[in-house]
Amino acid sequence: MSISDTAPTAGRAATPAPAARRFLDEHDPPTPCLVVDVDTVVDRYRALAAAFPDTRVQYAVKANPEPAVLRALAREDAWFDVASPAEIDLCLEAGADGGRLSYGNTIKKPADIARAHAAGVREYTCEADGDLDNIAAHAPGAQVSARVLVEPPDSVTPFGRKFGCVPDRATALLLRAAELGLDPVGVSFHVGSQQLDTAAWDVAVEAAASVFAGTAAHGLHLRRLNVGGGIGASYRDTAPEPTAYASAIGEALARHFPDRAPELVLEPGRAIVAEAGVIRTEVVLVTRKDPADEHRWVYLDVGRYNGLAETEDEAIAYALEPVGDHDGASGPVIIAGPTCDGDDVLYQRTPYRLPESLRAGDRIDILAAGAYTASYSSVAFNGIPPLRTHCIHEGRPTSAD
Numbered sequence: 347m348s349i350s351d352t353a354p355t356a357g358r359a360a361t362p363a364p365a366a367r368r369f370l371d372e373h374d375p376p377t378p379c380l381v382v383d384v385d386t387v388v389d390r391y392r393a394l395a396a397a398f399p400d401t402r403v404q405y406a407v408k409a410n411p412e413p414a415v416l417r418a419l420a421r422e423d424a425w426f427d428v429a430s431p432a433e434i435d436l437c438l439e440a441g442a443d444g445g446r447l448s449y450g451n452t453i454k455k456p457a458d459i460a461r462a463h464a465a466g467v468r469e470y471t472c473e474a475d476g477d478l479d480n481i482a483a484h485a486p487g488a489q490v491s492a493r494v495l496v497e498p499p500d501s502v503t504p505f506g507r508k509f510g511c512v513p514d515r516a517t518a519l520l521l522r523a524a525e526l527g528l529d530p531v532g533v534s535f536h537v538g539s540q541q542l543d544t545a546a547w548d549v550a551v552e553a554a555a556s557v558f559a560g561t562a563a564h565g566l567h568l569r570r571l572n573v574g575g576g577i578g579a580s581y582r583d584t585a586p587e588p589t590a591y592a593s594a595i596g597e598a599l600a601r602h603f604p605d606r607a608p609e610l611v612l613e614p615g616r617a618i619v620a621e622a623g624v625i626r627t628e629v630v631l632v633t634r635k636d637p638a639d640e641h642r643w644v645y646l647d648v649g650r651y652n653g654l655a656e657t658e659d660e661a662i663a664y665a666l667e668p669v670g671d672h673d674g675a676s677g678p679v680i681i682a683g684p685t686c687d688g689d690d691v692l693y694q695r696t697p698y699r700l701p702e703s704l705r706a707g708d709r710i711d712i713l714a715a716g717a718y719t720a721s722y723s724s725v726a727f728n729g730i731p732p733l734r735t736h737c738i739h740e741g742r743p744t745s746a747d
Contacts, residue, residue, distance in 0.1 A: 365741050366624040377628040378648035379734040382716050384418045386622035397588035401610040406575050407433045409615025409717040414737035414744040416440035427613045431461045460484040471534050473511045482526035489531045490523045492516035494553050498546035501538025503661050513553050517560035532570030533557045541576035544594035555602040572611040579620035581714050582663040616717040623716020629708045641678045649683010649690040653733035655722035657692040669709035672701035685728045
């Protein structure tokens with residue numbers, strides 16, 4: 347079945363991650379902490395693989411590099427998108443083969459390329475002559491894709507113009523890659539993280555197809571298209587189902603590659619791990635700045651610097667669920683983190699309501715928090731340690747936890 351045959355379905359709300367919440371209730375670990383249910387990670391990976399048959403689904407390690415997550419995916423024979431030598435090491439230690447790692451970061455030092463090549467990594471992405479020269483020198487014969495700069499509809503956390511080059515430049519890079527003895531295999535792009543508009547891929551696939559045509563005119567026939575990540579997860583708002591993304595991408599491929607679709611690569615991170623995670627946080631303080639204020643300020647022991655970096659500009663609106671019995675009325679709140687920093691305000695414009703009965707010492711669960719939380723956590727701002735992470739399998743801690 348081609349992915350274009352898959353019918354879209356309605357999105358789902360953020361899941362309550364029952365196994366993670368049961369673990370938190372039973373073990374009551376110190377807060378703040380993240381619990382990741384590895385079984386949910388595997389379930390989400392399998393759902394994406396089923397929605398995208400005949401597609402290489404490679405996990406974006408940066409979303410959550412916990413060893414237990416990587417081990418579980420390695421057992422599924424997943425591929426991995428890595429962005430640094432440290433991520434390569436983590437994947438190898440988790441049991442992944444170096445040949446199933448793709449070095450997708452286009453910004454890398456020569457020494458990083460040499461180290462990756464020595465580890466068995468054979469696939470690299472580039473967007474500049476200097477990087478291409480370094481790949482040729484330190485990973486001879488490697489497979490190379492050129493990353494195309496695309497301007498799709500805004501995602502929740504767009505990349506702007508940081509990555510990629512225009513199609514004509516990508517065409518020239520791939521032709522030069524062949525001259526350098528490399529194996530130019532295709533094109534990659536990314537339509538932005540948490541992309542909720544499935545039509546975004548059409549613009550990007552069209553740009554990629556122009557590169558395929560450009561190299562073919564010079565006798566170089568590309569064979570692989572990496573459509574990046576961007577598959578959304580459900581937070582307070584629902585994201586489309588994987589099948590809806592698959593349908594839209596399949597239609598774009600049929601439109602812009604009418605004769606023969608290229609090999610397809612998908613690079614999800616958030617869509618695999620977000621819904622597997624729950625952060626439990628403690629309420630530190632509840633107050634009003636003025637008795638006449640409508641909004642209470644609720645300060646948590648987790649904030650922008652120790653796990654909730656994606657609340658910058660209030661981009662990701664997490665679903666919050668108070669723990670315990672809070673019958674009665676709720677009221678509007680402004681939510682902030684614990685640090686001595688004015689930027690550590692999580693939600694001031696996004697409307698949230700929490701129980702009027704909420705007090706210091708109460709707990710709140712932050713749902714769908716498995717992606718870009720612990721991995722974004724600072725080392726020790728204000729002396730606060732990085733977000734503690736517990737991985738569970740079948741409701742119990744994994745062997746390395």
